[in-house]
Amino acid sequence: MSILYLKNTTAIVEMADLMRSNGKIYVLLAVVLxxxxxxxxxxxxMEYRLSKLExxxxxxxxxx
Amino acid sequence: xxxxxPYKWLAILLLSLVIPMGWMxxxxxxxxxxxxxxxxxxxxxxxxxxxxLLAASAWHSLCxxxxxQMHHDRLADSYSIVGLLFGLLGLTTGxxxxxxxxxxxxxxxxxxxxxxxxxxxxxxxxxxxxxFPQPDTRARVSAVYNLFAFASLIxxxxxxxxxxxxxxxxxxxxxxxxxYDLDGRMRLIFYPAVLAFTLLGFWLAxxxxxxxxxxxxxxxxxxx
Numbered sequence: 614m615s616i617l618y619l620k621n622t623t624a625i626v627e628m629a630d631l632m633r634s635n636g637k638i639y640v641l642l643a644v645v646l647x648x649x650x651x652x653x654x655x656x657x658x659m660e661y662r663l664s665k666l667e668x669x670x671x672x673x674x675x676x677x
Numbered sequence: 678x679x680x681x682x683p684y685k686w687l688a689i690l691l692l693s694l695v696i697p698m699g700w701m702x703x704x705x706x707x708x709x710x711x712x713x714x715x716x717x718x719x720x721x722x723x724x725x726x727x728x729x730l731l732a733a734s735a736w737h738s739l740c741x742x743x744x745x746q747m748h749h750d751r752l753a754d755s756y757s758i759v760g761l762l763f764g765l766l767g768l769t770t771g772x773x774x775x776x777x778x779x780x781x782x783x784x785x786x787x788x789x790x791x792x793x794x795x796x797x798x799x800x801x802x803x804x805x806x807x808x809f810p811q812p813d814t815r816a817r818v819s820a821v822y823n824l825f826a827f828a829s830l831i832x833x834x835x836x837x838x839x840x841x842x843x844x845x846x847x848x849x850x851x852x853x854x855x856x857y858d859l860d861g862r863m864r865l866i867f868y869p870a871v872l873a874f875t876l877l878g879f880w881l882a883x884x885x886x887x888x889x890x891x892x893x894x895x896x897x898x899x900x901x
Binding site: 625626627628629638641642645646649653656657659660661663664666667670671673674 | 678679680681685689692693696697700701706707708711712880884887888890891894895898
């Protein structure tokens with residue numbers, strides 16, 4: 614537990630500074646954002662198909 | 678372009694802000710955590726989202742018991758299935774993080790065990806639902822179960838892990854978020870992330886509930 618009370622010094626804590634300094638982190642960010650865009654696109658597609666199905670079912674059941 | 682309820686647009690907007698900000702925004706430099714401190718933006722919103730979804734599910738179970746309207750049962754079902762999905766994602770993302778900060782995928786930590794038990798209760802809810810052929814009996818019995826499940830969820834996740842020592846940030850005697858050393862920069866991304874993932878969860882549940890509705894209408898129509 615004692616390690617939790619160590620003072621966090623900014624100089625020695627290792628972060629992903631290299632990936633940020635040479636810009637390669639943006640490659641991963643682009644990948645993640647594209648995947649997210651794909652998922653959103655699919656959700657929209659589901660909305661579209663589901664709304665059509667709801668309308669069809671309502672029209673059909675209202676008639677009979 | 679389908680017509681979307683405004684909250685769904687808000688979910689898309691917030692998520693497309695939160696993802697780049699979560700990756701690129703400034704975070705405190707901490708030993709052990711290093712960059713994994715960013716898990717706060719992605720892992721923690723899963724649990725917050727789960728709580729909101731399961732609360733909505735319990736609310737609709739209560740509404741069903743009051744007025745016996747079938748759409749409440751559908752909503753309770755849908756919110757709980759997406760809540761379960763978020764919980765499973767929360768548990769697995771937590772395990773990945775734990776391997777690299779606590780040194781083990783599973784260390785039997787009170788927070789881990791309690792969340793596993795909580796998820797098992799909601800898995801049992803799935804089994805319970807599928808074991809009744811008659812919709813009315815299914816709706817009534819599973820509504821009662823769902824209320825008990827939600828009532829046990831709160832002590833499991835928020836009270837029991839705090840009564841003992843836990844590795845998890847925010848536990849082991851620490852009641853709130855202070856142990857995260859959550860500074861202003863992180864709050865600015867964390868709260869929108871919680872809202873964004875919660876709204877996404879409600880969106881998924883909405884799709885599922887509408888699918889179930891069409892399914893039930895068709896079933897009633899063709900069995901008559």
